[in-house]
Amino acid sequence: MSGEVEASTEEQQEMQDTVVSPEKAEEVKLKARYPHLGTRPGGSDLLRKRLQKGQKYFDSGDYNMAKAKMKNKQLPTTAAEKTEITGDHIPTPQDLPQRKQSLVASKLAV
Amino acid sequence: VNAPRGGVGGGNDFQWCFSQVKGAIDEDVAEADIISTVEFNCSGELLATGDKGGRVVIFQREQESKNRLLSRGEYNVYSTFQSHEPEFDYLKSLEIEEKINKIRWLPQQNAAHFLLSANDKTIKLWKISERDKRAEGYNLKDEDGRLRDQFRITTLRVPVLMPMDLMVEASPRRIFANAHTYHINSISVNSDYETYLSADDLRINLWHLEITDRSFNIVDIKPANMEELTEVITAAECHPHQCNVFVYSSSKGTIRLCDTRAAALCDRHSKFFEEPEDPSSRSFFSEIISSISDVKFSHSGRYMMTRDYLSVKVWDLNMENRPVETYQVHEYLRSKLCSLYENDCIFDKFECCWNGSDSAIMTGSYNNFFRMFDRNTRRDITLEASRENSKPRAMLKPRKVCTGGKRKKDEISVDSLDFNKKILHTAWHPKENVIAVAATNNLYIFQDKIN
Numbered sequence: 001m002s003g004e005v006e007a008s009t010e011e012q013q014e015m016q017d018t019v020v021s022p023e024k025a026e027e028v029k030l031k032a033r034y035p036h037l038g039t040r041p042g043g044s045d046l047l048r049k050r051l052q053k054g055q056k057y058f059d060s061g062d063y064n065m066a067k068a069k070m071k072n073k074q075l076p077t078t079a080a081e082k083t084e085i086t087g088d089h090i091p092t093p094q095d096l097p098q099r100k101q102s103l104v105a106s107k108l109a110v
Numbered sequence: 111v112n113a114p115r116g117g118v119g120g121g122n123d124f125q126w127c128f129s130q131v132k133g134a135i136d137e138d139v140a141e142a143d144i145i146s147t148v149e150f151n152c153s154g155e156l157l158a159t160g161d162k163g164g165r166v167v168i169f170q171r172e173q174e175s176k177n178r179l180l181s182r183g184e185y186n187v188y189s190t191f192q193s194h195e196p197e198f199d200y201l202k203s204l205e206i207e208e209k210i211n212k213i214r215w216l217p218q219q220n221a222a223h224f225l226l227s228a229n230d231k232t233i234k235l236w237k238i239s240e241r242d243k244r245a246e247g248y249n250l251k252d253e254d255g256r257l258r259d260q261f262r263i264t265t266l267r268v269p270v271l272m273p274m275d276l277m278v279e280a281s282p283r284r285i286f287a288n289a290h291t292y293h294i295n296s297i298s299v300n301s302d303y304e305t306y307l308s309a310d311d312l313r314i315n316l317w318h319l320e321i322t323d324r325s326f327n328i329v330d331i332k333p334a335n336m337e338e339l340t341e342v343i344t345a346a347e348c349h350p351h352q353c354n355v356f357v358y359s360s361s362k363g364t365i366r367l368c369d370t371r372a373a374a375l376c377d378r379h380s381k382f383f384e385e386p387e388d389p390s391s392r393s394f395f396s397e398i399i400s401s402i403s404d405v406k407f408s409h410s411g412r413y414m415m416t417r418d419y420l421s422v423k424v425w426d427l428n429m430e431n432r433p434v435e436t437y438q439v440h441e442y443l444r445s446k447l448c449s450l451y452e453n454d455c456i457f458d459k460f461e462c463c464w465n466g467s468d469s470a471i472m473t474g475s476y477n478n479f480f481r482m483f484d485r486n487t488r489r490d491i492t493l494e495a496s497r498e499n500s501k502p503r504a505m506l507k508p509r510k511v512c513t514g515g516k517r518k519k520d521e522i523s524v525d526s527l528d529f530n531k532k533i534l535h536t537a538w539h540p541k542e543n544v545i546a547v548a549a550t551n552n553l554y555i556f557q558d559k560i561n
């Protein structure tokens with residue numbers, strides 16, 4: 001019996017909160033959509049995600065393969081020019097195709 | 111009595127007018143073209159922008175022409191260069207963006223101009239110099255540069271300096287690298303004109319402008335156990351006059367003022383600024399929206415301003431327990447926090463700036479709106495950076511967001527706001543009423559109307 005009375009007091013408090021604070025109402029909405037959202041508000045999970053920005057690839061091989069996929073159109077011409085790289089020629093830094101430079105000028109500078 | 115249409119940043123007759131817009135018109139915005147920083151130099155003659163593609167564009171103000179009385183000098187392209195390139199850290203499998211996070215000008219000491227530009231990991235000192243003369247009449251080489259046949263040289267002459275078309279050259283003079291494990295969010299030139307600080311999420315370093323192979327670490331908030339991480343550094347700035355004082359803000363909404371005379375490592379602050387929070391109003395969003403995205407000292411050095419998600423606060427350096435002024439930027443967003451969290455907008459980092467006399471402050475919002483607050487008259491105004499209002503010297507009309515109930519004509523409802531059109535970066539000319547507003551890939555320049 002007393003449990004029921006307590007529950008309705010809590011409900012009353014929540015209703016009051018909703019009326020008083022739009023922020024709390026938004027929190028209720030969010031928790032309804034994501035019930036497993038971190039117990040600590042805005043805590044270390046968020047911060048650690050922020051610190052890890054940029055970490056997209058498992059390793060450098062993964063990174064280079066991803067870049068190669070993007071540059072598929074360019075690969076054939078590069079290979080044709082530097083045929084001596086494949087096979088028995090030991091490449092030097094000067095021989096290797098350079099990473100594409102950003103040659104496009106800013107549109108603000110028009 | 112008519113509602114004041116201007117009056118912010120100047121006298122009662124003050125009105126902001128459109129001056130220029132730069133950048134592509136088309137709707138399709140290339141990511142590289144997104145402007146990531148805007149900064150006037152110390153005299154206001156030059157205006158620099160940095161973008162996500164790692165490029166810097168510098169505009170120079172035209173000399174005022176006596177014939178064109180109605181408009182002040184316009185800003186035209188002076189120099190542009192590629193400051194940073196994308197890199198890959200093989201050791202950590204970390205892609206390093208070329209996006210320019212911050213540009214800060216050095217005070218001008220000779221004919222050349224110097225600026226610092228920083229991406230996530232590296233800071234570079236660029237020298238921008240003019241060349242308007244060329245030497246002609248060399249003895250050993252001809253005009254094309256080819257070496258002359260030495261036996262043909264029978265007389266000696268002194269090369270003469272001849273005028274040439276103005277060429278503006280940008281060259282990297284110093285590269286300050288490998289000092290930041292985390293992402294650089296701020297750089298700030300010290301008033302001693304010899305040192306500067308750079309801050310990342312967990313550390314702040316002090317550099318000497320001449321020395322690139324080492325820097326002093328002056329703040330380190332990295333916990334021994336990363337599981338215990340509760341806050342990160344979000345911004346830092348040197349005091350404008352006291353070269354031993356700097357401040358840094360945190361993701362928890364606090365600001366620490368440090369004194370480098372007190373200790374070599376400034377982990378212990380000299381002053382701690384925090385506004386007390388009502389514990390009953392705390393919600394999941396409280397800490398996120400209290401995170402400070404920018405901190406700026408006033409020109410006087412007496413105050414500092416902080417920007418958090420919904421407001422701008424002015425603090426008196428002599429009072430740590432609460433700000434002296436609080437301005438609501440877009441309070442109507444408080445009832446939209448759930449969706450702003452879902453679309454990540456709640457993490458947008460807005461900057462703020464002072465006008466030259468510290469009488470007004472400006473910050474951006476969504477829908478290409480930006481807000482200005484006059485500290486003396488307590489008036490505020492919302493303006494829009496839009497090509498629809500871009501006739502030369504067109505007066506800007508104040509905008510209003512309707513928060514509920516009946517929407518009046520010319521008002522825009524909160525649900526109609528475009529959250530992709532964010533104004534994160536704005537700059538105010540150090541002496542005049544000229545402002546630069548970055549709206550995604552376009553740069554708007556507004557000036558006051560001359561009566």
